[in-house]
Amino acid sequence: MTDHSELERCFAQFVEQHVLDGTRLPIESLVAGRPDLATPLRALVDRYLDLDATLDGGLAAPEGRPLRAAPTVATVATVPEALPAFEGFRTIERIGAGGMGEVYKLHDLTLERFVAAKVLRRRGPSTAEVLREARSLALFSDRRIVQIHEVREDASPPVIIMELVEGFELGRLGPSLEPRQRARILVDVCDAIQQAHDRGLQHRDLKPSNIMLDANLAPKILDFGLSDRDPSRGHLVGTPHYLAPEQLDPAAPIDARTDVYALGVVLYELLAGVVPYSGATAADVVDALRTREPRLPVEIDPRVPEPLQAIALKAMERDPAQRYQSAREMGLDLQRYLDGRPVLARPTIYASTLGSRVAPHLHHIDEWLRLKLVYRHEAERLRAAYRELEKREDDWIVETRSLSYSQIALYLGAFLLVSGSLFYFGADRVYHAVRGVARPFAVLAVPFLCLNAAGRYLYRRDHKAVAVGLLLAGVGLLPLFLLILFHETGWWVVAQQTPGQIFRDGSVSNRQLQITVAIACGWSMWLALRTRTAALSTVAAVLMLLLTVALLGDAGLRGWLVEGRLDRLALHVAPLAAVYAALGAGSERTARPWLAHPLYLGAVLVGVVSLDLLALDGRMFGYVGLSLKPFQSPSVSSATLLDTCVALTLNGVAFYAAAAAMERVGSDLVRRAARMLFTIAPFSMLEPLGYLSETNEYSRRFDWLYLAFAFAIVVASHARQRKSFYYAGLLNTGIALYLIADHRKWFDKPAWGVALIACGLAAMAAGYAFDRRARSGL
Amino acid sequence: MDRQDTARLVERARAGSTAAQEQLYARCAAKLLPLIRLRMGPSLRDELESRDILQVVLLKSYQRIGQFEGAATGSLMAWLARIAENEIRDRADYRGRQRRDGDLRAPLDAAAAVPAPVRSALSQVIVREEASIVERALASLTDAQREVILLRRFEELTFGEMAARLGKSEDACRMAFARAMTALTLALNRP
Numbered sequence: 001m002t003d004h005s006e007l008e009r010c011f012a013q014f015v016e017q018h019v020l021d022g023t024r025l026p027i028e029s030l031v032a033g034r035p036d037l038a039t040p041l042r043a044l045v046d047r048y049l050d051l052d053a054t055l056d057g058g059l060a061a062p063e064g065r066p067l068r069a070a071p072t073v074a075t076v077a078t079v080p081e082a083l084p085a086f087e088g089f090r091t092i093e094r095i096g097a098g099g100m101g102e103v104y105k106l107h108d109l110t111l112e113r114f115v116a117a118k119v120l121r122r123r124g125p126s127t128a129e130v131l132r133e134a135r136s137l138a139l140f141s142d143r144r145i146v147q148i149h150e151v152r153e154d155a156s157p158p159v160i161i162m163e164l165v166e167g168f169e170l171g172r173l174g175p176s177l178e179p180r181q182r183a184r185i186l187v188d189v190c191d192a193i194q195q196a197h198d199r200g201l202q203h204r205d206l207k208p209s210n211i212m213l214d215a216n217l218a219p220k221i222l223d224f225g226l227s228d229r230d231p232s233r234g235h236l237v238g239t240p241h242y243l244a245p246e247q248l249d250p251a252a253p254i255d256a257r258t259d260v261y262a263l264g265v266v267l268y269e270l271l272a273g274v275v276p277y278s279g280a281t282a283a284d285v286v287d288a289l290r291t292r293e294p295r296l297p298v299e300i301d302p303r304v305p306e307p308l309q310a311i312a313l314k315a316m317e318r319d320p321a322q323r324y325q326s327a328r329e330m331g332l333d334l335q336r337y338l339d340g341r342p343v344l345a346r347p348t349i350y351a352s353t354l355g356s357r358v359a360p361h362l363h364h365i366d367e368w369l370r371l372k373l374v375y376r377h378e379a380e381r382l383r384a385a386y387r388e389l390e391k392r393e394d395d396w397i398v399e400t401r402s403l404s405y406s407q408i409a410l411y412l413g414a415f416l417l418v419s420g421s422l423f424y425f426g427a428d429r430v431y432h433a434v435r436g437v438a439r440p441f442a443v444l445a446v447p448f449l450c451l452n453a454a455g456r457y458l459y460r461r462d463h464k465a466v467a468v469g470l471l472l473a474g475v476g477l478l479p480l481f482l483l484i485l486f487h488e489t490g491w492w493v494v495a496q497q498t499p500g501q502i503f504r505d506g507s508v509s510n511r512q513l514q515i516t517v518a519i520a521c522g523w524s525m526w527l528a529l530r531t532r533t534a535a536l537s538t539v540a541a542v543l544m545l546l547l548t549v550a551l552l553g554d555a556g557l558r559g560w561l562v563e564g565r566l567d568r569l570a571l572h573v574a575p576l577a578a579v580y581a582a583l584g585a586g587s588e589r590t591a592r593p594w595l596a597h598p599l600y601l602g603a604v605l606v607g608v609v610s611l612d613l614l615a616l617d618g619r620m621f622g623y624v625g626l627s628l629k630p631f632q633s634p635s636v637s638s639a640t641l642l643d644t645c646v647a648l649t650l651n652g653v654a655f656y657a658a659a660a661a662m663e664r665v666g667s668d669l670v671r672r673a674a675r676m677l678f679t680i681a682p683f684s685m686l687e688p689l690g691y692l693s694e695t696n697e698y699s700r701r702f703d704w705l706y707l708a709f710a711f712a713i714v715v716a717s718h719a720r721q722r723k724s725f726y727y728a729g730l731l732n733t734g735i736a737l738y739l740i741a742d743h744r745k746w747f748d749k750p751a752w753g754v755a756l757i758a759c760g761l762a763a764m765a766a767g768y769a770f771d772r773r774a775r776s777g778l
Numbered sequence: 779m780d781r782q783d784t785a786r787l788v789e790r791a792r793a794g795s796t797a798a799q800e801q802l803y804a805r806c807a808a809k810l811l812p813l814i815r816l817r818m819g820p821s822l823r824d825e826l827e828s829r830d831i832l833q834v835v836l837l838k839s840y841q842r843i844g845q846f847e848g849a850a851t852g853s854l855m856a857w858l859a860r861i862a863e864n865e866i867r868d869r870a871d872y873r874g875r876q877r878r879d880g881d882l883r884a885p886l887d888a889a890a891a892v893p894a895p896v897r898s899a900l901s902q903v904i905v906r907e908e909a910s911i912v913e914r915a916l917a918s919l920t921d922a923q924r925e926v927i928l929l930r931r932f933e934e935l936t937f938g939e940m941a942a943r944l945g946k947s948e949d950a951c952r953m954a955f956a957r958a959m960t961a962l963t964l965a966l967n968r969p
Contacts, residue, residue, distance in 0.1 A: 012960045015959050047967060048960075051959075054909070
């Protein structure tokens with residue numbers, strides 16, 4: 001293609017756009033591949049625009065006036081009001097009117113350039129404020145913020161002379177831009193706003209019409225600090241769409257985060273094409289802002305990139321503390337999107353939107369259950385699946401909705417840290433006596449302090465998962481350091497072989513252990529309450545158990561262990577189950593589910609372990625003055641064999657009954673603990689038979705009985721639809737088969753295996769028969 | 779835009795503003811004169827005659843402004859252009875007759891008292907060098923291209939009205955106008 005026709009083609013394209021859309025394509029974009037054509041094209045375009053203006057006024061003109069001025073003459077002629085005069089300038093035309101006054105285009109007679117003049121409408125306290133800001137803005141130059149040339153405060157009314165900006169409003173150009181271009185513009189805007197914020201200047205009236213773009217899509221921000229500051233006046237009558245919630249509340253402080261909100265709305269509008277809160281009147285808009293959640297931009301336009309949506313919604317959080325804390329943070333997150341890295345924004349509206357949309361589903365499940373469309377356990381399963389959705393992304397690793405590499409690395413790191421310090425502790429404490437606290441301080445205490453400082457900082461910056469990981473590692477280091485500290489400083493030290501101590505070698509005294517665990521427990525509980533995370537509350541619950549054990553040291557724990565009095569240990573630990581349960585109920589009542597859940601699980605585990613310890617010890621009935629010894633065959637060597645077996649069985653039944661009761665009357669969290677108890681119960685019921693077969697007391701027929709019971713439980717699992725029973729039954733069937741073979745030395749006999757294979761085939765044939773019957777029954 | 783400007787001036791002129799009346803006539807005259815000349819075609823074109831026609835049109839419009847309100851078109855310029863067209867046709871007919879019966883038409887100035895706004899507009903309107911270049915460029919375009927520009931920029935029609943007049947779609951009119959403007963600029967650009 002020749003230069004000539006290529007030039008004409010570009011020019012035709014420009015004219016077409018100008019006629020069809022009324023917009024002017026940038027020259028640079030038209031001659032993208034041919035920079036050499038820019039100059040001739042610009043000449044053509046200038047001639048065209050000249051011609052266009054000439055035709056406005058007709059080809060003839062009143063004598064004495066240059067034809068070029070024809071459009072201006074026409075405009076002036078139709079605008080009846082007189083243009084104000086400014087000393088040193090020629091007034092060209094009025095180019096707009098804003099909340100604070102009218103804007104004129106002027107020609108600077110001395111510097112031969114065009115400028116804009118904003119004439120403030122009235123004089124008052126807010127005007128004085130605007131002038132003060134304009135003066136400070138005049139001292140500050142940023143290519144992306146419109147430059148103030150001069151403030152004529154003494155003029156009446158006051159006038160601000162500033163740079164004349166020509167280009168396109170972001171609001172008008174936005175829809176034709178690529179998402180990445182939009183993000184890049186916003187990065188620039190955020191950066192400019194941050195520059196102003198750093199100097200204490202706030203915009204407070206950011207909107208797409210206040211952001212102009214030049215031909216290179218470089219933004220320029222208008223009306224900086226020139227807007228009416230009184231939220232009860234100018235803002236509410238103007239454009240309420242970009243108001244932040246705190247601007248509606250006279251009591252709420254307005255700070256830099258108010259501009260962050262407006263930036264969020266600008267981005268939202270760029271993405272979705274509509275403003276987030278709309279209404280027929282300003283009052284409707286304000287009402288929507290107060291009461292409703294905006295639609296997700298993705299719902300309006302599926303092509304909207306999710307990361308940009310998240311950034312917009314995060315900046316638009318109602319609570320300023322949940323937003324980006326500065327325009328810089330928002331800009332950095334946008335830059336992350338541009339760099340192809342994952343953005344940090346995780347707007348709370350995702351959780352609340354999910355929550356509000358899950359609620360009707362949960363209601364449906366209740367309805368299905370009522371209509372008997374689903375079984376109770378199915379309903380429970382469905383509810384559990386929905387509960388998963390409500391979990392926070394940054395929660396503990398076993399609670400989180402999805403695993404991320406950062407979480408894996410963090411928790412692995414914390415684990416290695418604690419393991420390493422344990423090795424260090426063991427090595428230094430036992431093998432080479434520590435001298436002084438300097439080294440432990442460097443190895444344990446300094447990391448502890450650093451971890452906590454870093455955790456605190458990151459928690460504030462909203463990197464919760466990382467913060468909790470660091471705090472968790474800190475909790476692991478604390479007890480070790482305290483133990484060394486106590487040892488080296490000689491606090492609460494006891495001599496070796498002191499009676500009543502848990503550790504006989506005198507390395508750690510009971511008191512040292514108690515104080516250490518108490519401090520660590522209190523510390524982790526405090527952190528758990530601050531961060532509201534299940535990870536730290538679980539650690540606190542575990543430390544509570546350790547504290548109980550340490551306290552039992554004074555009551556003679558060592559003696560019980562040496563004498564094998566497990567019953568005493570069990571009886572002393574059992575109350576902890578009640579404490580856990582009570583604390584769990586208390587924290588659930590005060591809306592702390594992340595604390596209640598581990599406490600409930602702790603209550604169940606401590607209860608189960610202490611009851612089973614008591615049963616295994618054989619003295620369970622002794623405490624209530626009973627013994628089953630008279631019913632025992634005299635040939636049995638163990639005096640408490642029957643007691644143990646019956647107690648274990650009763651435990652199993654009690655667990656099942658407790659689980660059933662908890663599931664019936666308990667809250668959601670209690671039901672989750674009940675599910676664990678349901679899994680434990682069948683094992684506990686089968687335990688005595690296994691125990692009997694193992695001890696080989698009584699008749700050898702017990703192993704057959706064990707097998708029969710295990711088998712019965714497998715079959716009976718159908719009745720209550722309990723899979724935990726089925727699996728417990730299968731597992732115990734296997735154990736029973738092993739014991740039978742073991743007792744009778746049948747491992748050499750192929751017949752045993754053949755018989756089992758035959759049974760298996762028979763069972764499978766039965767399964768096939770059931771299937772046939774079920775099908776024909778239909 | 780320009781058409782709205784005209785409409786606003788008409789409004790104020792009707793309300794009795796003398797200044798608006800003068801502005802209106804000055805504005806209309808500046809567009810009508812080239813329109814008349816371009817529509818007359820080369821044979822009739824003549825500086826004196828075109829100004830004559832302009833004067834007649836302005837006078838007639840001054841007398842019949844009541845008819846404009848009842849006219850189907852919302853564009854004052856289009857209405858004036860109709861009057862001018864009739865006048866041009868009449869004159870062409872008259873020339874034909876003139877050749878036959880040799881009668882001369884009486885000068886208009888003598889025929890009626892010219893109202894102040896019309897006189898002022900006529901005295902002010904002049905055609906400058908630059909404008910005549912544009913006019914020559916317009917004349918060099920094809921008839922269709924020239925007509926599109928005249929309808930849009932001189933008669934101040936909307937694209938919808940143009941579409942109705944030319945029997946094309948609105949978008950086709952837009953495209954035709956864009957092409958005509960391109961051609962006009964290129965014609966102007968040629969040395």
